[in-house]
Amino acid sequence: MKKFEPVIVAFCCHYCAYTAADMAGSQRLPYPANVKIIRVPCSGKVDALHIIKAFENGADGVYVAGCLEGDCHFKNGNEKAARRIDYVKKYLEEIGIESERLTMVTMSAGMGYRFAQTATEITEKIRKLGPSPIKTAITQ
């Protein structure tokens, strides 16, 4: 069987995390190609439904990346996002998906290094967890 390469979706807020990803690029900081970014205006815009849909489509991991605490361009979207992630994690467990597959991270726009590091760490974590049970079920 082919070596397992996780597919990971990163919802990145425009003002911090997405900018940090650009910064990681301009500093040429490598991170695994497994991470695919979807740009959203604010981490608070990330819908529980979209996270669940990502897993239903076969994601091995999902993370939402927002601004540092207190730095949200829209006041408190990152705090709302963090609460929502906790809520969705519980639902994932109910469904039978390891809740570690979903994470909230924060960073400032200047933190290219943090972006690359986070992407690497999350990819490694998911790699260790193995394919998502949903993906396994789809492909069987």
Add this chain to the structure above:
Amino acid sequence: MQNTNRPQTNNDKVLVVGGGLGGIRTALDLAEAEKNVVLVDNDYTIGGLMTQLDRTFPTNNCDLCTLAPHLSESGRQEYIELMSMTSVRSITGEKGNFTVSVRTEPRYINEDKCTACGACHEQFPECVRFTPGLDHRAPTCMRYPQAIPQAYSIDLDKCEDIEALVNCCPAGAINPDDMAINREIKCVSVVLSPGADLFDPSKLDYLGYSTLPDVVTSLEYERILSASGPTNGKLLRPSNGTQPKKVAWIQCIGSRGIQKGAGSYCSNACCMFALKEAIVTKERFQEDIETTIFYMDMRTFGKDYELYLERAKDDYGVRFLRSRPHSILQQLGSDALTITYTKDDSTEQHIEDFDMIVLSTGFKTSEQSRQLALNAGIELNDSHFPVTDGFNPVATTKPGIYVAGTFESPKDIPDTMVQASAAACMAGSDLPAGKKTARKENNITTERDVSGEELKVGVFICDCGDNIGGVIDVDTLAKRIQDLDNVAIAISEGHGCSRVSMEHIRKTIEEENLNRVVIGACSPRTHLSKFQELIRKAGLNKYLVEIANIRDQATWVHSNQPENATSKAYDLIKMAIASVTKAQPLVDQSLPINKNILVVGGGISGMTSALRLADQGFQVYLAEKSDTLGGVAKNIFKTLEGDNVQTFIADLTNKVENHEYIQVITRAIIVDHSGMPGMFKTGMQVGPQMFYRQIEHGVTVLATGAIPNPTKEYALESCNAVMTQLETQKVVNQTPDIVKKWDNVVMIQCVGSRIPDNPNCSRICCQTAIKNSLAILEINPDARIFVLYRDMRTYGFQEEYYQKAREKGVIFVRYSKDSPPSVNPAGNQVEVTFTDVILGQKVTVTADNLCLSTGLVADNDSSEELAMIFKLPRTADGYFLEDHVKLRPVDMPVPGFFVAGTAHSPKLIKESISQANAVAARAQTMLARDSINLGAAAARVDSKLCASCLICVRACPFDVPFINADGYSEIDPAKCHGCGMCVSECPAKAIQLMQFEDDKILAQLEEIFDKVNA
């Protein structure tokens, strides 16, 4: 950008010198008011000192995120000509007709060709890093990732192999034959904001700065903390690369006349700077690190700054020691830094070791800017800062030449931003009336209606030189993309953002009749608006384009795994195609503007804003709730510097009352308000009969002021010998004979300020005490004056008057919050008892006058009412809260509202005037247009689906959604900020955020997993 072809003949420009934050603000304000600006900076990229800061107080935001939009904003402005690497040689002529000779140094790079790919700095890696003060400057350097101009510069002298350097550029942008250019610029007025240098502590050997690597300046410490700094944001001791456990800050290095070569003034921003660094340090390492600040007075006098100080103390455990250590020593064989100090309650010497010591170095004008002042012919004071008008700090001794920012006097970012806008107002009003440059007609082709058309996506993939093309085979990728559904054409496009390629893309769209476009390129953050403009020119709605960021997210980060990079680029483009096929044409929100202005409040601030705007030909309604103009300042006689306030007010009032475009409405109480930005309606009850009157206006200026704190402490009401500073001032100015009889005068500072009920500092009282002390001594040189204070906050040049008061014998005695002085009325006198820390015992003074510095408080009666009527936020202590405390200090969060003067926070008259001028400049940026463009990213409710559950109403951080008369949620697109929080919380899925609709996001998700599901 550098050399536009605009003719130099007609003189309709303002020259702005200095591309720091202040200069950018000035230039933007003028440009947005459709006035031509030349922005000159001697650096190779603009941004100034702020680009080197990691985070800024008091919000602890990352600066790159806040500043970067300003830079690209200014890069895009059609009214700004930006000349980097350019210095001013001379300024001749008069206001209205200056000739400025400038010299532009060679960049050796053609900015039009340069794509900021970084190939040159990759191949000359030793030359690229920028770490001011900690590392050497490099021959090629792009200072920070969001730089504008987004191009590199080369120091040819430092390059050994010029040919290799030239050849390494894939865009062929390096030109070793570039030459310096001298030019003359005609302009009507000039704004100088070249910034200031920081004090160099290397000559003070007792501080060990040049010998001990772990002694750093505050800016260097900032760079160490910065994510884009030399250690990638890791806090490491420069000496041994370990993480420090104990860090100390020493304040007032190079300020307050302390050290050799120091300025006699206070540098204003360093206390907050040190607090911020200490807080950020504690935030990161918490119990793992100790932070200590050695200070003389903590000068946290700005808006809500006192709360920041309290937070540092109480929440973060930063240690404060009131002490000024003399020297920093290091024992042989030890790597610790030793400080010997005494505490303020005893003479005992303490010896303590630290791992790192930060010197809080103050501001100093640079040699270059002094030369600039000389070239411009403006006068400087003894401290080499410009001499300015006592009632208009941006006006120099030479008419038509204005100053702003730290070049004017030491200050922090919000004050710099205020002055920058004020300078824009003054410089802009020197432009001949009616000579406003007409907005360029863009000959926009009509927009094609694509509804009902079969999807035809055009995909254009950049190679960006080797940045993309060097890692993946763009042609092969394009061929694979060509086979996808809905794709009409997919081609490689070289440098997609170059003029040639842009033209080719435009033609292709027209010839192939494309109706959706995907660009495989770099970041939409920097390039989306460029491509939006492009497809608009090609006749498509600008929201029918999507960028796949295959450079920053694929080829740059997976450069050594071409296979992965290729498949990721393929996926990213597929995602973009899926998304763009769901895109619908959107219309930018725009609203027509009513150009009348309502100014609420007829004090100095309100009158100043009214006058400036009326002078520009706008109709102003000035509503004042009392029956006369002038406000609180009517009780003030002279400023600290000796300028006559009464004459000034009389003159201002006269001008306002007789201005043809100003209608003064006294005894006016605002009672209702409705409408949208640009078309407000405000109702008021006017005059003794309370007639109702409604004004239609596009801009509202709040200048409602503050009121003297009505505290009744220290027997203020019961004893005649006790009065406020305002009352004392009146006695001093009107009945000096009484003052001659005073033997002892005691002043108590912070009465009713910096206490739990009113936690902030009133900012003005320390200088008022000094002013009145000096005035009393002038009349009665034998009077003994005691000033009982907590921290003397005589910031900036006020410090010199503080020194003067001490020289004249005024006795300053510190008291702590926990043991305030006690007061006992004794007939016509009053006994004041306080603890003298130096004597270590209680002292009682029988005072003929006890003068209380009661400061200012927000006028809660009126501001609470107004905040409710206008729906504006206030701070906890009742002042109006601006949109962004640093970058937009006079703009309110609701577009069309501005705040000036003490309605914003306590401040001096001249500071209020600067703010009032700033408001006039900011208001003109709105009033220049006939309509305001609000973009398209707004939330839209489908009323058929809405359950009126109020969840969106509660979720919105800006209180925009409401349940309308039909019973459904309504979101005003003009007020929506576009965050999408209501969208993700709506339980009925009744809300969509335009540009980020659910189906676009779901379409991207499906593309990602296409392979999995296949």
Add this chain to the structure above:
Amino acid sequence: MITAERKPLEELIDYVKPFKRILLLGCNECVTVCAAGGRKEVGLLASGLQMALLKSGSNIEIKQHTLERQCDPEYVEELVPMIDGSEAILSMACGCGVQQLATRFKDKPVFPALNTQFMGASERQGVWAERCQGCGDCVLGITGGICPIARCAKQLMNGPCGGSTGGKCEVSEDVDCVWQLIWDRLKSLGQEDRYVDIMPAKDWRSGGGSGPRKIIREDLAE
């Protein structure tokens, strides 16, 4: 408003497992407002069920739809054209909606996806609290607008029990003693005398004690 919470996924899976095609039906009224059974929750549950079933090797088709109100027959009628495609209905409405469906579609199994909770009010975003038990004989006029039936664990009608300490109920520190609230409110209204009047023993017949209740408006009823 009627409040509800989603049942554990496990229970729902047991309901739907025997079927190949089900209709998952939301309601745009009370349960949308309390974020339990609106379009959004329908979407989340559909995906969650799908995934959970997929894991256990079964695969069913879940059709999603949301009605304006499931408790009114006219709205339920909307389902007629689509109902044949589904073997069973999983309703995300309150118990009223579920029963309305069961009444209309006699040959389709109907399952509740929610546990209906109580009649409550919104305290703030995301928090709902019980306020009424529908006793049919409202005493709020006497008790200062605060209901001792819905908000006292013992439904005491004449002042607090011995378990009221510091304004809190002995059931939990988080529960206010409703009689403390009533007293405070009466006092602030200057209506302390109301408290002194003894309320007679409650007649629970109007609250359902004599069987299912029905309201007939004679002028409207046909």
